[in-house]
Amino acid sequence: MKVVVLGSSGSLGSPGNPASGYLIQLDNAPSIVMDLGPGALANLQAVQNPSDAHVVFSHLHPDHCLDFPSLMVWRRYHPEFLAKGRNYCAGPSDTPVRMGRLSADIPEGIDDFSDTFAFLPWEAHKPHHIDRVTITPFTAIHPIESYSLRLEENATGKVIAYSGDTAYTTELIDCARNADLFLCEATWGDTSEGKVPDMHISGAEAGKIATLAGVKHLVLTHIPPWADPQVTLQAAREHYAGPIDLAMPGGIFEV
Template identity: 65%
Template structure:
């Protein structure tokens, strides 16, 4: 299983790094697009057919979902190769209404996406099968309904964990337990001291989560353009003795 970082900037896109979006490519079967922030669809076109991927959302803040209406245009109206059938779509309970309003023609309408996606809402800790991977959502601490996601490939047993956006919670440790790779947000840089509560993690907290979960590799994500990736990296390495890297657009990760 391979993961391509399409974008991993936090809160807003950066000049060389779109907001959150990750392409999961199992060894067999359809890909999975995990989050779809501004700028991600453009990067997706470099690596994969936008019509050939299931879509999953950790949560519905704009920096994680705002390219979805553009994906709908691609799938429906591409002049040579529109989507031939439906893919699966998973996300928080409000996904259908929230994203349907974004892609509707009128302010009070909700675009019915069922022509191109079959939507189901996450239920905490309930594993869903998407082609050749299982995905299990774990509830996180954030101002909106938010999940960390544990992705397990059937054939190889490889495990990828993704924090989404969250403050410190033991649920993330369980989500990442013994994972081959943890994509963990480190929005606050080195430390979360004095920062807004119930919002995000620091590099030190990401490192501690990786250590307590026993992951093999930690990749830091969701650092905003005004953030300090080097401070986040150094703090994570103080807590976690395994490999730690800062993500970038185009990064390829083997699980």
């Protein structure tokens, strides 16, 4: 598997860095787009045909999903690269309603995306098999229905874990257990002290979780424009001895 960072800015885009979006590329199978925040679709176009991908959402805050209506325009109407069939879209239970309202033609209307996506609702700890990958959601702590995601390549057993947005929870430790690559948010910068509870984690907490889970490679992401990435990285290093990187647009991680 290969992870291509489409965008990694936290809570909103920053100059040169879209909000959350990650592309999982696989051999001989459609790719998987994991979250699609504002600006991420443009970077996806630079890598591959956006129609040739499944889409999975950790949750439906705008910074993780707002490019989805534009993706449907591409899939339905592009003169050359429109979707030839349906892919999977997996996410929280209300995904068809929330996403449908974003692209509906009338107020309170719902654009039915079942013409181009088959929907799979997340249920905590219940795996979904999507082509060559098994994805298992874990309950996240966030103001709306949210999940951390564990992706395992069936043929190799390689694992990518993704925190989504969450406060510190043992569910995230279980999600990331022995992962080859752990994409972990670090919204609060170096520490969560004095920050809003039950929303996000810090670089220090990301490092602690990576150690407790025994992950092989930690990648910090979802750092907002006003936080210092290097300070966040240093805070993580104080709690995790393995390799650490910052997620940046265009970054590639082989698993």
